[in-house]
Amino acid sequence: MPERGKRVDVMGLGPKGELWVVECKSSRADFQSDCKWAGYLEWCDRYFWAVDEHFPTDLLPEETGLIIADAYDAEIIRMSPEDKLAAARRKAVIQKFGRVAALRLNQLRDPDLKRFG
Numbered sequence: 001m002p003e004r005g006k007r008v009d010v011m012g013l014g015p016k017g018e019l020w021v022v023e024c025k026s027s028r029a030d031f032q033s034d035c036k037w038a039g040y041l042e043w044c045d046r047y048f049w050a051v052d053e054h055f056p057t058d059l060l061p062e063e064t065g066l067i068i069a070d071a072y073d074a075e076i077i078r079m080s081p082e083d084k085l086a087a088a089r090r091k092a093v094i095q096k097f098g099r100v101a102a103l104r105l106n107q108l109r110d111p112d113l114k115r116f117g
Contacts, residue, residue, distance in 0.1 A: 008040055010050070011097060018045035018082060019093055022067065025051050031059055043093060046080035 010022035021044040025031045041047055048065035051057065057066060057077075065080025085093065106113055 006036055006039065008043075011044070013094075013097075014046060017094075019085065019090065019097070020044060020046045020048060020080075022048045022050050024069075025049060025055065028056055028059060041083070043085075043089075045082050045084055045090075048076070048080050050074065 008021045009024045010020075012020045012022070014020050021040050023034070023037050023040070025034070046065060048067050049060045050067040050069050051060075052070060053068055060066060062078075063081060064078075065076065066078040067074050068077050069075075084090075
């Protein structure tokens with residue numbers, strides 16, 4: 001639910017129902033050219049970077065989580081500190097998250113299904 005036209009790379013629910021945002025970065029240039037990530041912090045309880053093993057992780061802010069990933073697996077190296085959302089925002093984001101997930105699943109199951117708003 002960030003500003004119109006901006007989308008997080010990955011959003012999920014953590015084990016205790018907390019909203020996680022994961023921003024995937026492929027290179028130093030990719031990270032340095034991204035000026036929108038800080039705006040995502042107000043839409044999640046935990047924020048992570050996902051990078052490969054060769055990424056210069058010293059560039060990433062220490063107050064965020066870190067996931068090292070490859071084509072087959074991923075591991076949380078540094079857990080993101082929790083910064084809980086306000087209850088009203090949490091409810092709105094989780095409802096939208098659930099609705100979008102259901103619509104995407106339906107679209108996968110039936111590609112001819114018309115999209116609903």
